[in-house]
Amino acid sequence: MKFTTTLFILLFSYSLGFAQEYIGPKAEIDQILENAKNFSHYIVDADYGMILNAYTADAKIFPDNTEILTGEEAILKYWTLPEGVSTSYHKLMPEEIKIMGDEAYDYGYYEGTTQRSDGSESSWKGKYVVVWRKEKGEWKMYLDIWNGVK
Amino acid sequence: MKFTTTLFILLFSYSLGFAQEYIGPKAEIDQILENAKNFSHYIVDADYGMILNAYTADAKIFPDNTEILTGEEAILKYWTLPEGVSTSYHKLMPEEIKIMGDEAYDYGYYEGTTQRSDGSESSWKGKYVVVWRKEKGEWKMYLDIWNGVK
Numbered sequence: 502m503k504f505t506t507t508l509f510i511l512l513f514s515y516s517l518g519f520a521q522e523y524i525g526p527k528a529e530i531d532q533i534l535e536n537a538k539n540f541s542h543y544i545v546d547a548d549y550g551m552i553l554n555a556y557t558a559d560a561k562i563f564p565d566n567t568e569i570l571t572g573e574e575a576i577l578k579y580w581t582l583p584e585g586v587s588t589s590y591h592k593l594m595p596e597e598i599k600i601m602g603d604e605a606y607d608y609g610y611y612e613g614t615t616q617r618s619d620g621s622e623s624s625w626k627g628k629y630v631v632v633w634r635k636e637k638g639e640w641k642m643y644l645d646i647w648n649g650v651k
Numbered sequence: 652m653k654f655t656t657t658l659f660i661l662l663f664s665y666s667l668g669f670a671q672e673y674i675g676p677k678a679e680i681d682q683i684l685e686n687a688k689n690f691s692h693y694i695v696d697a698d699y700g701m702i703l704n705a706y707t708a709d710a711k712i713f714p715d716n717t718e719i720l721t722g723e724e725a726i727l728k729y730w731t732l733p734e735g736v737s738t739s740y741h742k743l744m745p746e747e748i749k750i751m752g753d754e755a756y757d758y759g760y761y762e763g764t765t766q767r768s769d770g771s772e773s774s775w776k777g778k779y780v781v782v783w784r785k786e787k788g789e790w791k792m793y794l795d796i797w798n799g800v801k
Contacts, residue, residue, distance in 0.1 A: 561758065563758075563778050563780065563798060564798075565715070565798045565799060566798070566799050566800065566801040567800065567801065568778070568800055569746070569758070569760075569778050596719070599754075601751040601752060601754050602751060602752070604749075604751050604756070606754070606756065606782050606794065608711065608713075608719070608794055608796075610719075628713050628718070628719050628796075629796075630713065630780050630782070630794050630796045632756050632780070632782075644756065644758055644780050646758075646778070646779075646780045646796050646797075646798065647796075647798075648713060648714075648715045648716070648796065648797075648798040649715060649716050650716065650717065650718055651716040651717065
């Protein structure tokens with residue numbers, strides 16, 4: 502009976518996409534989850550200083566249709582929104598995080614909404630892989646790659 | 652004089668995109684480089700058994716515009732080419748590989764050419780991040796995500 506209930510909850514969780522797996526010390530996992538949540542806040546607030554600060558100084562980002570971007574200037578330029586455009590909603594949904602010493606991988610889905618000053622909105626969803634690195638006690642993103650989900 | 656020459660070669664290499672950095676035991680790096688090279692051969696040969704074998708049993712692949720795909724069936728389906736289509740050229744160009752125990756991250760560029768039975772060809776280029784995992788002494792891909800370069 503207990504097994505059946507557990508199995509049911511497990512399958513139910515899977516079907517809802519809740520199947521998170523976090524491998525490693527809880528304190529490290531918690532800091533990465535916290536940083537991921539804060540990153541979404543920085544995106545919505547267009548807080549470019551904090552967005553940059555979420556990455557290591559030598560971070561590489563992999564937006565669609567660009568070369569690999571590295572360096573503060575290139576990363577800042579990528580994230581800077583044009584006049585009249587804002588991100589009203591942003592969420593990261595990690596599926597799995599694994600701590601490997603001072604590095605960690607993390608993959609999952611993201612979603613968000615872009616708002617324009619003419620009142621139009623568009624929502625988008627995608628998936629990502631991030632390699633985090635712990636620098637001076639802080640988990641920061643070193644590799645950040647993503648692409649869309651239809 | 653020697654410093655100037657070294658600096659010149661270094662800058663020249665960077666400008667050509669040759670700036671590879673491999674961090675970890677040489678034997679492990681070499682096996683990953685070998686596996687990456689073989690993966691391109693399997694793609695060109697449409698050797699689906701060996702393509703599948705390049706991934707861990709629980710691997711996740713992240714093609715553009717799909718959900719995260721996992722499981723032999725989904726991965727096989729993704730890589731299987733339609734009738735009359737072949738990949739005549741495929742190359743992975745790792746920029747950096749770092750071994751972290753039994754896991755490694757690897758990122759870089761890839762390029763390839765698709766050939767159709769009507770004689771038409773298209774070439775493409777992209778960038779990728781792979782998380783490798785060593786299983787029973789063999790490095791296999793656990794996470795494989797990529798997107799295009801314009």
